[in-house]
Amino acid sequence: MTVETSPRRSDATRAAILEAARRRFAEDGFRKATIRAIAADAGIDPSMVMRYYGNKDGLFDAALDVDLQLPDLAAAEPDSLGELVAGRFIELWENPPTADILFTLIRSAVTDEAVVERAQRVFAQQLMPAVLRVGDPGDAPHRAGLIASQMLGLALCRYVLRLPPVVAMTHAQIVADIGPTVQKYLTL
Known part of the structure; x- marks a missing residue:
């Protein structure tokens, strides 16, 4: 019986560590977060x-592993692409x-080159392939870069700087206001 419960306990421990690490890294940043504080948070x-x-680098890398699960843009209605992408990014930013x-x-990307590299990998491995599925593949990097700048700018203003007019916007308002811009970038 111990053999059966051990993997479950191990999975639960890993999940608790990752949850605590994500919270602690979000609150304190990589440099200030400590293994001791993360362990204490995880109990x-x-x-x-x-x-x-x-080590802390390995934990940070695991904690920042993200699958954006972007919609298949090639299978979507052509006129709804911008709304789909904008809506998905808002969902990602608002749900643990x-x-x-x-x-x-x-x-953390502002102060840590390793985090910049991780963000660049997410861009190259997840956003680029989604954008490549619609429009001219030759200008996909340009279009994907514009989409990233739009979504990261929104995220910076809403979730980091917490600018009141941007924070006050509903999910539907953001999709309605940002969706057409993202649509334009997808269909340049």
């Missing part, structure tokens, strides 16, 4: 964090665990 001994993730991951990415 475990710090040695367990080290056992599963090796991706909200903490994306907040940490945007906040």
Whole structure:
């Protein structure tokens, strides 16, 4: 029976560590977050964090692993692409665990080159392939860059700087206002 419960306990411990790490990295940033604080938040001994993730860099990398699960734009109605993308990004920014991951990415990228590289990988491995599925593949990097600038600018103003007029917008308002701009970028 111990053999059966051990993997479940291990999975639960890993999940608790990642949840605590995402919160702590989002609140404190990479430099100020400590393994001890993360372990305390997870209710475990710090040695367990080290056992599963090796060091703070390994934990940070695991905590920031994000799958954007962007919609298949080639299968969507052509006139709804911008709304789909804008809506998906708002969902990601407003729901755990991706909200903490994306907040940490945007906040930490300003001061940490390793985080910049992770953000660039997300762009190259997830946003670019989605954009390549619609429009001219030759200008997909340009279009994807414009979409990233739009969505990251919105995220910075809404979730990091918390500008009151942007924070006050509803999900539907954001999609209605930003969707047409993203649509334009997708169909340039």
